[in-house]
Amino acid sequence: MTQYRFVTRNRAGKWYTSLAEAQHQANRIGAGFTDALGRFIAYRGTVLEMREMPAT
Secondary structure, eight states, X not given: OEEEEEEOSSOBXXXXXXXXXXXXXXXXXXXXXXXXXXXXXXXXXXXXXXXXXXXX
């Protein structure tokens, strides 16, 4: 299972099991926002991290 989080210069988000949830929560750490059309816009310097977790 792939997990996702956004990282800024000063903060790191929690790990989420879906990219959509990570994008939705990214505004809390100042990593980006969702525009009026529903597209995620990351701020400059924001990094998307992904990791693989073994299936349980």
